Amino acid sequence: MQTQLPAEFIATDRGQRANEILRSCVHCGFCNATCPTYQLSGDELDGPRGRIYLIKELFEGAESPERVTQHLDRCLTCRACETTCPSGVAYGELADIARRQIGPRRAGLQGALRQLLQWLVPNARRLRLLARIGRYVRFLLPRALASQVPSDVTHGLAGNTQGAKQVLLLQGCAQQVTTGGTNESVQSLLARLDIGVMTSPREGCCGSLDMHLGDEAKTLDAVRNNVDALFPLLAQVDAIVSTASGCGVTVKDYGSLMAADPAYAERAARVAEATVDISEYLGGMAATLTAKFPGKQVAWHPPCSLQHGQQVEGLVEKILTAAGYELLPVADAHLCCGSAGTYSVLQPDWSDQLRQSKLQALQSQQPDLIATANVGCQTHLAEGTKTPVKHWIELLS
Numbered sequence: 001m002q003t004q005l006p007a008e009f010i011a012t013d014r015g016q017r018a019n020e021i022l023r024s025c026v027h028c029g030f031c032n033a034t035c036p037t038y039q040l041s042g043d044e045l046d047g048p049r050g051r052i053y054l055i056k057e058l059f060e061g062a063e064s065p066e067r068v069t070q071h072l073d074r075c076l077t078c079r080a081c082e083t084t085c086p087s088g089v090a091y092g093e094l095a096d097i098a099r100r101q102i103g104p105r106r107a108g109l110q111g112a113l114r115q116l117l118q119w120l121v122p123n124a125r126r127l128r129l130l131a132r133i134g135r136y137v138r139f140l141l142p143r144a145l146a147s148q149v150p151s152d153v154t155h156g157l158a159g160n161t162q163g164a165k166q167v168l169l170l171q172g173c174a175q176q177v178t179t180g181g182t183n184e185s186v187q188s189l190l191a192r193l194d195i196g197v198m199t200s201p202r203e204g205c206c207g208s209l210d211m212h213l214g215d216e217a218k219t220l221d222a223v224r225n226n227v228d229a230l231f232p233l234l235a236q237v238d239a240i241v242s243t244a245s246g247c248g249v250t251v252k253d254y255g256s257l258m259a260a261d262p263a264y265a266e267r268a269a270r271v272a273e274a275t276v277d278i279s280e281y282l283g284g285m286a287a288t289l290t291a292k293f294p295g296k297q298v299a300w301h302p303p304c305s306l307q308h309g310q311q312v313e314g315l316v317e318k319i320l321t322a323a324g325y326e327l328l329p330v331a332d333a334h335l336c337c338g339s340a341g342t343y344s345v346l347q348p349d350w351s352d353q354l355r356q357s358k359l360q361a362l363q364s365q366q367p368d369l370i371a372t373a374n375v376g377c378q379t380h381l382a383e384g385t386k387t388p389v390k391h392w393i394e395l396l397s
């Protein structure tokens with residue numbers, strides 16, 4: 001694609017990178033075929049090719065930020081388009097640059113909801129307190145918020161465990177409040193393999209929420225906090241392990257997020273390099289894992305942040321199959337379930353439609369269980385079905 005970005009923008013690291021990404025797009029449109037929002041609306045501007053064009057026009061000053069914002073806010077950042085693109089266009093990175101350019105502020109209810117989410121979700125204590133209150137006032141809340149109130153409020157891990165090896169586990173902010181059983185399952189599974197689990201009391205939000213809302217200052221603050229919390233522990237552990245793929249994909253990106261900050265660049269890159277998804281950590285030990293619910297049939301939903309963001313594909317399936325589970329076929333496994341971080345709150349109608357389609361695909365063979373790898377997908381899917389939805393690690397012993 002030809003670009004004419006202003007010279008002063010291209011002179012910045014961000015402008016140069018945006019220009020590179022824009023020029024790598026050949027405008028073929030293959031990506032539209034796997035874009036969930038393009039499938040929903042049929043509007044070119046709600047597909048990746050159209051959004052890339054709008055972003056180019058924004059940077060060139062030829063398009064109003066309002067129009068670009070409308071279509072960019074409808075993007076799930078699922079990155080299915082990246083997996084499909086034959087030219088390797090880094091759409092997610094381009095969208096993040098555009099979001100930072102636009103900034104986090106929005107008018108009216110959208111603006112208020114975004115500020116509430118930024119205040120609430122990255123803080124586990126606030127989230128836990130409001131989740132408790134929310135259960136009693138759920139009926140008073142707008143539909144988009146009411147559906148987010150968890151039915152159970154869980155806690156972080158009680159303490160560290162010891163083993164022949166040690167890992168540093170990312171507890172996640174939403175995960176420890178809404179699906180704390182995931183981290184407990186990891187701890188007891190690893191204990192059986194003589195691997196201890198430690199956590200950092202200073203760990204905070206990974207920064208993904210602020211990043212997807214375009215708040216650069218808060219994103220970088222969150223990353224710096226976690227680099228300060230995690231880096232000093234690296235010498236004691238085998239790896240930093242993430243069990244929420246939405247957090248893992250962001251922590252793995254800390255090196256590039258901090259590349260321009262000389263005080264943090266090197267340490268951030270070391271934290272990113274040490275971080276693995278729990279499926280990557282356990283991949284080589286699949287033969288030692290057994291099924292906790294033998295004989296159950298499982299429908300597997302790979303989160304976008306795992307399959308498209310981290311490009312980890314096939315590993316969970318391999319581990320669950322080796323443990324003895326029958327994995328049922330699921331159509332359109334590449335498509336997002338509609339959770340997508342804050343998307344289910346900010347774009348509830350499209351989010352609902354995507355959940356319905358996803359549940360239809362997942363339940364077409366009547367599974368006993370649905371398994372996934374990210375807290376957002378897990379709670380979002382569970383809201384729409386009576387079939388138990390679990391983190392896949394909870395299926396192992």
Ligand code: SF4
Pocket residue numbers: 024025026027028029030031032048049052081084085086087088089091
């Ligand atoms: S992002 Fe990739 S698939 Fe989509 S239009 Fe550009 S080159 Fe084609």
Ligand code: SF4
Pocket residue numbers: 034035036037038046047048051074075076077078079080081082091
């Ligand atoms: S990230 Fe997902 S929703 Fe956004 S343009 Fe790409 S495929 Fe479409």
